Amino acid sequence: MSYVSLSFTVLFVALSIALSLWLRLGVERDIVVAAVRAAVQLIVIGYILKWVFASQRLIFILLMVALIIAVAAWNARGRAKGIPGAFWRIALGLVVTEVLTQAVLVGFGVIPFQARYVITTSGMIVGNSMVAAGLLMNRLRREVESGRSEIVAVLALGGSPRQAMYPRLVQAIRAGMIPTIDSTKTTGLVQLPGMMTGQIIAGQDPVQAVRYQLMILFCILAGSAVTSIVIGFLTYPTLFNRYQQLREDVLT
Amino acid sequence: MASHAVELKNVGFETGGLWLLRGVSAEVDVGKTVAIIGPSGAGKSTLISLINLLRTPTEGEIVVMGREVREWPVRELRQRVGMVFQSPVIFPGTVRENVLLGLELHHRPPRDVGDLLRMVDLPPDLADHPAEDLSGGQKSRVALARTLAMEPDILLLDEVTAALDVHAKREVESTLLRLKQTLHQTMLWVTHDLDQARRVADEVWFVAGGRLVERGSPDELFTEPRSEALKSFLAEGGDPRS
Numbered sequence: 001m002s003y004v005s006l007s008f009t010v011l012f013v014a015l016s017i018a019l020s021l022w023l024r025l026g027v028e029r030d031i032v033v034a035a036v037r038a039a040v041q042l043i044v045i046g047y048i049l050k051w052v053f054a055s056q057r058l059i060f061i062l063l064m065v066a067l068i069i070a071v072a073a074w075n076a077r078g079r080a081k082g083i084p085g086a087f088w089r090i091a092l093g094l095v096v097t098e099v100l101t102q103a104v105l106v107g108f109g110v111i112p113f114q115a116r117y118v119i120t121t122s123g124m125i126v127g128n129s130m131v132a133a134g135l136l137m138n139r140l141r142r143e144v145e146s147g148r149s150e151i152v153a154v155l156a157l158g159g160s161p162r163q164a165m166y167p168r169l170v171q172a173i174r175a176g177m178i179p180t181i182d183s184t185k186t187t188g189l190v191q192l193p194g195m196m197t198g199q200i201i202a203g204q205d206p207v208q209a210v211r212y213q214l215m216i217l218f219c220i221l222a223g224s225a226v227t228s229i230v231i232g233f234l235t236y237p238t239l240f241n242r243y244q245q246l247r248e249d250v251l252t
Numbered sequence: 253m254a255s256h257a258v259e260l261k262n263v264g265f266e267t268g269g270l271w272l273l274r275g276v277s278a279e280v281d282v283g284k285t286v287a288i289i290g291p292s293g294a295g296k297s298t299l300i301s302l303i304n305l306l307r308t309p310t311e312g313e314i315v316v317m318g319r320e321v322r323e324w325p326v327r328e329l330r331q332r333v334g335m336v337f338q339s340p341v342i343f344p345g346t347v348r349e350n351v352l353l354g355l356e357l358h359h360r361p362p363r364d365v366g367d368l369l370r371m372v373d374l375p376p377d378l379a380d381h382p383a384e385d386l387s388g389g390q391k392s393r394v395a396l397a398r399t400l401a402m403e404p405d406i407l408l409l410d411e412v413t414a415a416l417d418v419h420a421k422r423e424v425e426s427t428l429l430r431l432k433q434t435l436h437q438t439m440l441w442v443t444h445d446l447d448q449a450r451r452v453a454d455e456v457w458f459v460a461g462g463r464l465v466e467r468g469s470p471d472e473l474f475t476e477p478r479s480e481a482l483k484s485f486l487a488e489g490g491d492p493r494s
Contacts, residue, residue: 149337149339149341150341150343152306152337152341153337153341153343153395154353154357155306155330156304156306156330156334156335156337157330157331157334157353157354157357157398157399157402158326158327158328158329158330158331158354158357158358158402159327159354159357160327160357163357241308243305243308243322243326244305244326244327245305245306245307245308248267
């Protein structure tokens, strides 16, 4: 597809803006910002990837993956207001997920250790794990706010922070995982997932495309579970102080 | 064992730049009941929450059974200093599960739930009922039974009868009085009900503006208040909520 033919699709953006103006939705500015950002980000990343794929150097693969994780952690951190040290904990959760999934994919020879495979699959896995991390953090906040008296009651009985938090933590971890599980259940019925669509458009045999898609879906499933669990267990202790009190200076 | 169950030494508590308590010094002898009275926001609940280290004193020391609270292993301290809250916290599950929760947290062997329920004047056959279906007074007593199951040496009671109707209030109160006589437990009992303070206490502490303004036997304090603050507090019939 040439840039000229792509430019016709800007009509869709214009249509959204026109609708927003006509119905006074007040989102036209956001639409413009979103469209410009998407265009700039994707074009830049397109050229960077072209260059990285051509160079085939390990350091660039690692740098790209690190960048993906850093941006994802920064983004998910926005959902963790009031939770101290959230960025590093989310980043660590994403790193664990990334290392684990790539170890299996590359280790068992599912994908070759090449930039075009590792970076693209990492992007999909980390992107979905980022959503899980954001949901987990958001839910954890709400669980602590709504369950404060139960948590304090367990502490008052001499229960440990872990005992006090466990039922809340389980809820938060579930909240991180459920959207992934649900979308995996309906995949192919409601929408054809992106990776498969891309491969089919690129002329791949649909059955071959399905195999790649399944691989990614399973990675995403595992990724959301690992990310939620790692971040959940790393985060809850920060809500308590050394005397096993629920800190009042966080989450407010 | 030390003769004082609890000793407060020039205790202060500050949060968010505000001193909720300042310069509180007092002691509670083993087996005695102290009623803590005073206006809303005086720092009464804060004071008792320092004793089982649910809050940390900003200044001063609190010695519980001979050891400063911060030197106790936290979990052991909270087993020996039990606390019951104003609004009883009930966990999903049966009465039995609620009553045995504390023991379970510490992997201690379960006790006879029937005995514990009788101790708080609840029928033993309530054990397998869903705890959330109980009345307010019953929930209060389940929460009390859960704390008593731990066999604490000291009981901290934070307005435990405040949310109850007159009938339930008297029931819970008589339960506690009977426990006091049979188990000789040390109690610090925050209440805004002056008649209750008179009925239950060996000693009354009047806390206002974060300070321990006056202390003495119920008779002394209620008949011959020395400070202006207590005189006007008593003249208004105590806390307006009561």
